[in-house]
Amino acid sequence: MVAIGQPGSCRTRRCASLLLLTAASAREWCRPGAPCWPSVDELRGICATPGCRVLLPEDDEFANASVLRDTQWTFTPGLIVQVASVEDVQRAVRFAAAKSVEPRVFNTGHCYDGHCSGDGVLRVDVGALNATEWVTSGDTFRIGSGCRWGDVYGWLGNSSGHRRCCVGGGDPSVGVTGWTLGGGHGPMTRAFGIGVQQVLSFEVVDAAGAVKTASATSEPELFWALRGGGGGTFGIVTSFTLRSHPDTAVHYAAATANMSLGLYADFAARRALLDGVGDWLAAILDPTSGDASISGTVELDHGARHQLVLKLLVRGGDAASASRRVAGLAKLVARNPAVARLDEFASYDSFGQYAASIPSKPPGAPETSASALLAPGAVAASVAAIVEGVEQLFAAASHGTEFQCTADMVGGAALAALDDAASVHDAWRATALVMACSAYGWAEGGRDAAAAALNAWSARALAPLSRVGARNQSAYVNEAQTDGFDVPWSELFWGSRYGRLLDVKRSVDPGGFWRCPNCVGSEL
């Protein structure tokens, strides 16, 4: 739940000034305009290395640089430090601590929850820390925390002599660090697990400005917390080392079903198609008898495109063998020729080649999200529930709000092998689909109504699905806002891991230097 009064939860300037009063009870921060605010010379002196830049509100580029991808957030940072080296990060952290200026960490600005910026903060922008290098030949590699997955896929694909791929995000524009710190799922998750299972070590700058290595043998508790405890909470990651995997050819095809009820004989006919899709998905996602070479995404858009789309990626073999693997779905499509179609598979020599063809979702719309981790037992019912639920939302929507649900296929033996060495919610181990539903595109004043409708529906429809086979409801910290849920955010995101995460937070950041709403320790 984002309560009014938590720093960073506000979307207006007036709200921001009110928050200063309440935030002060946690730690006193100096804000722009106050006598304690550092001089321009002091601010411009933060950088140490060529390429590092300090942007202040009076600079031409400041306004553009302040914009987040999700335009519901309209923060004005006190300053932005675009770091170019680890030393710049250390200096920015020490400066923020010495001058009591609240720090925030920013990579790409994809944060749905607005945590990567704030009003009056010192925003440390790591985007230029984007180096990539092999650590061991063709096996493990190190990436700077400012990389985006598109850069990494491109680099891996062009690394001559190495035929390797990695687990990364489904959209090339997503940043590697926020994605990894919250868990991280993507097209290779069914084969190799989630992001936190790939990391061997992090380099991180702590609240005192010291550089630490967190790994299984160095700072192991911090390493555990960074593997799922969320971004902006335990320090600034500057680079990390992770596993690569053997690459293969991949084959992509989309199956599309028009959802307009008028095209079906009746409601039951459409429900039969949706149940058929649900049963097919449940079979391929079955942890023991499923087919982990198939991954992909189920998307339902309402509004301009009222259709269900299964974006399917098959690893290995050729296009003909990929078609055979989805024969069950092809039969279903063939039984519904007026509404459904399955495209021919397009083949790519490598995952990198395929990834270069993935379009990025365009930025610039306000968006609010709800999420659920769905166990295999919930898959068969989920497709019809989602389609019908989003239609109910759309029917009741106002202010031009549209809704979209995306379910990413993640379950398989690799994810089932997730152990206690990562701090993500333990429901991940038995997750088949990661569901993320968004409201977006509302007109002026429609945000709260859109979020309330989405969350009321999520609590009614997604929460029971999320509880199937599990004691508690769970959600993915990177793809959810939690306004309006009756389950506390700490439980939704981390379940039984939360107590240990809080212990690590107290130990590595006793002064509450890194804070964001609904992040580990934000209630301290």
Ligand SMILES: Cc1cc2nc3c(=O)[nH]c(=O)nc-3n(C[C@H](O)[C@H](O)[C@H](O)COP(=O)(O)OP(=O)(O)OC[C@H]3O[C@@H](n4cnc5c(N)ncnc54)[C@H](O)[C@@H]3O)c2cc1C
């Ligand atoms: C279009 C789109 C597609 C997406 N697709 C996927 C997907 O396929 N799979 C998936 O798992 N998620 C996906 N996400 C969600 C994504 O994981 C989150 O938005 C994630 O937070 C993005 O992280 P980022 O590195 O881009 O950083 P930002 O958005 O800039 O920051 C995110 C969080 O990480 C913190 N952070 C950033 N850099 C650092 C650092 N160096 N050290 C410490 N903390 C840091 C920030 O303070 C903030 O709390 C998607 C999001 C969008 C908008």
